[in-house]
Structure formats: structure tokens, C-alpha cells
Amino acid sequence: MQKLWFILLFSFVLKTQAATIELKVNNAESINNQYQLALLKEALKRDPNNQYTVVPNKTTFNEGQMIEYINSGNLDVMWSGTKKEYETILHPIRIPLFKGLLGHRLFIIRENDQAKFNNIKTKSDLKQYKLGQGRQWSDTKVLEAANLNVISTLKYENLFYMLEGSRFDMFPRGVHEPFAEVENHPDLPLTVEKNLLLIYPLAAYFFVAKDNQKLANVIESGLMKMIDDGSFDDFFYSHPLVKKSLKHAQLANRTVIKIDNPNMSAKTPYDNKKLWFKIGQR
Numbered sequence: 001m002q003k004l005w006f007i008l009l010f011s012f013v014l015k016t017q018a019a020t021i022e023l024k025v026n027n028a029e030s031i032n033n034q035y036q037l038a039l040l041k042e043a044l045k046r047d048p049n050n051q052y053t054v055v056p057n058k059t060t061f062n063e064g065q066m067i068e069y070i071n072s073g074n075l076d077v078m079w080s081g082t083k084k085e086y087e088t089i090l091h092p093i094r095i096p097l098f099k100g101l102l103g104h105r106l107f108i109i110r111e112n113d114q115a116k117f118n119n120i121k122t123k124s125d126l127k128q129y130k131l132g133q134g135r136q137w138s139d140t141k142v143l144e145a146a147n148l149n150v151i152s153t154l155k156y157e158n159l160f161y162m163l164e165g166s167r168f169d170m171f172p173r174g175v176h177e178p179f180a181e182v183e184n185h186p187d188l189p190l191t192v193e194k195n196l197l198l199i200y201p202l203a204a205y206f207f208v209a210k211d212n213q214k215l216a217n218v219i220e221s222g223l224m225k226m227i228d229d230g231s232f233d234d235f236f237y238s239h240p241l242v243k244k245s246l247k248h249a250q251l252a253n254r255t256v257i258k259i260d261n262p263n264m265s266a267k268t269p270y271d272n273k274k275l276w277f278k279i280g281q282r
Contacts, residue, residue: 021052023076023215027060031180035241036079036097040206042235043222052218062154063136070209077219081138082205083263091216094269095223096203099236099277101175103139103202103261106249107193108163108171108178116169117193123148123257126198130168132159138263142200143172146259164188172198176245197254201261203268227274251279 023044028037037056044052054077061069069075070090081102082092096102109117120126127148133140135152143150151168153159160181163171170193173181178192208215226232236242269275 022055023052025054025056025075025077026066026079027058028056030060031184031241032177033079035176035239036204036206038239039097039223039235040077040079040219042231043219043226046222046225047218062134063138070207073209076208076212076215078207079204080207082203082265082268083138083141084265085263086138086207087265087267089210090207091210091212092265093206093208093216093220093223094203094267095205095220095227096275097206098174098176098204098242099275100201100203101242101277102204103200104175104251104277105139105172105198105200106175106178107196107198108160108173108182108190109169109193110163110166111189111191113169114191114194118195120196120257121255123259126257129170132163132168132171134159139172139200139202141263142202142259142261145262146200148259160185160188160190164190175249175251176242179245179248180241192248195255197249197251197256198259199256200259201264201268201270203264 025037025040026033028034037054041054044054057075061075063078063080066075066078066080067086067090070078078090079097080086086092107117117129123146130149130151131143133143133150133152134156135154140150140152151162153162159171162168171178182190182192206219208219223232226235237246
């Protein structure tokens with residue numbers, strides 16, 4: 001009897017192990033990736049089969065590399081600000097990971113430069129200054145389409161040193177990003193600009209390979225369950241990165257400048273208000 005019990009237990013363990021699927025994602029050690037990794041894990045927990053384990057890569061890839069690795073099978077899931085090109089070559093899960101907060105932009109500036117920006121009120125005023133961006137970032141095209149003066153580089157980390165070295169004047173960042181980034185660079189004389197808020201439509205999505213409909217369904221289903229039961233908003237507003245940033249940003253007190261985003265797909269789910277951030281909503 002004991003031998004039979006052992007055989008049954010061993011068989012169960014093997015079946016459980018065989019059913020577990022490892023999902024390879026980008027390196028998530030950066031403060032800018034920890035939220036997305038945690039949200040992905042939360043969504044996968046809603047899978048009734050509980051079949052996925054997330055495995056972050058030890059190497060950090062840029063967006064171009066991630067797309068290549070998704071298509072070659074070396075990565076399973078990536079997260080990024082969306083644009084039409086990405087939604088054509090990959091399978092997007094059209095649920096904004098940051099509720100569209102990614103398109104609400106504050107500026108990292110040099111510590112002694114605040115007075116230079118106090119009188120900016122319009123897009124025309126903003127055109128007087130150079131903005132730093134990652135070359136492959138989706139929002140770089142948005143800023144260029146608005147005829148703003150953009151200086152770009154491939155490496156994210158370079159941007160902080162380029163700003164400190166006066167290669168450009170302002171580094172636009174999603175509301176949840178700049179305060180932690182400034183804290184993470186105590187060696188540089190940088191700060192977050194106090195008065196401005198640049199807004200344009202932008203969503204960060206999870207993406208999978210074009211033919212991986214099964215995984216797309218699992219992630220989308222998990223996120224929608226979170227939205228419907230309120231746990232998505234709980235996760236979003238209580239996450240230290242978002243909570244702290246909204247407190248410091250004081251969005252309702254800022255001068256708003258709006259620009260268009262020609263790179264958003266016609267399939268963007270603007271009609272579902274539960275998916276999108278609104279100033280003063282919570």
C-alpha cells in the first residue's frame with residue numbers, strides 16, 4: 001500500500017512539473033520594470049490551471065532586441081509603450097498597464113534650471129528646449145510628430161548623464177518614473193520640474209508572439225478579472241512607485257500641455273473608462 005501511495009504521489013509530482021510552463025521575460029531588476037513584472041505575475045495567478053512561472057532574463061535588452069527575441073522564441077512576454085508597428089508584428093494585450101499614466105509626462109531637469117521653465121505655458125514655449133529620449137521608445141515618435149526638439153540615444157542610462165552634461169534641457173518621464181530615477185542617481189545634480197505636465201495618449205501593454213493566442217488569452221483574462229474585481233486599481237494605486245509619485249507630482253496643480261499621438265492604433269480601448277487614469281479620480 002505504501003509503495004502504491006509513493007507511485008501515485010511521484011506521478012502527481014511529475015504531472016505538475018510537466019504542466020508548469022516557464023515564461024521568459026526581460027531583466028526586471030530596474031525600478032522601471034518591477035511594477036510590470038509584479039503585475040504580470042498577479043494576472044497569471046488568475047489562470048485556473050496555474051501553469052506559468054515567470055523567469056526574468058539576466059541580461060537587459062532594448063525594445064528592438066526584445067521584439068527579435070519574442071519572434072525567435074527566446075522571450076515569451078515583453079512590456080512596452082505601444083505603437084502601431086509593435087501591434088502589427090506582435091500580439092498586444094490591449095490593457096494599459098499604467099492606466100495611461102505613461103502618457104502623463106513630467107520632466108527631469110538640472111537642479112539649478114527651474115527658473116528657465118517657470119513661464120512655459122504652451123507647446124510653442126516648449127519648442128524652445130531640447131528633450132532627451134531613448135531612440136527606440138514609442139514616445140520619441142510622439143514628441144517628434146509634435147515638432148518638438150528631440151535628442152535621442154540608444155542607452156537609457158546615458159540620458160541622465162547627457163542631461164547633466166547639457167546635451168539637452170529636459171527629460172520627459174511618465175509620472176511614476178522621475179522621482180525614483182532622480183533618487184537612483186544621487187551623484188547627479190538633477191531634480192523633477194515643479195510646474196509642467198505634458199499629456200498625450202499612450203498605453204504600455206504586454207506583448208507576446210503573433211501566433212501565441214493561448215498565452216495572450218491567459219494574460220488578458222487575468223488582467224480583466226483584476227479590473228472587474230477592483231484588484232487592478234488596488235495594485236496600481238498602492239504600488240510604492242505609483243503611490244509615491246502621485247503624491248509628489250501634485251498633478252492637479254500643474255500647467256497642462258496636450259499633444260496628439262499619431263502612433264496609437266484605432267483598436268485602442270478608449271471607450272472602457274475603467275482602463276484609464278483620470279486626474280483626481282482616486
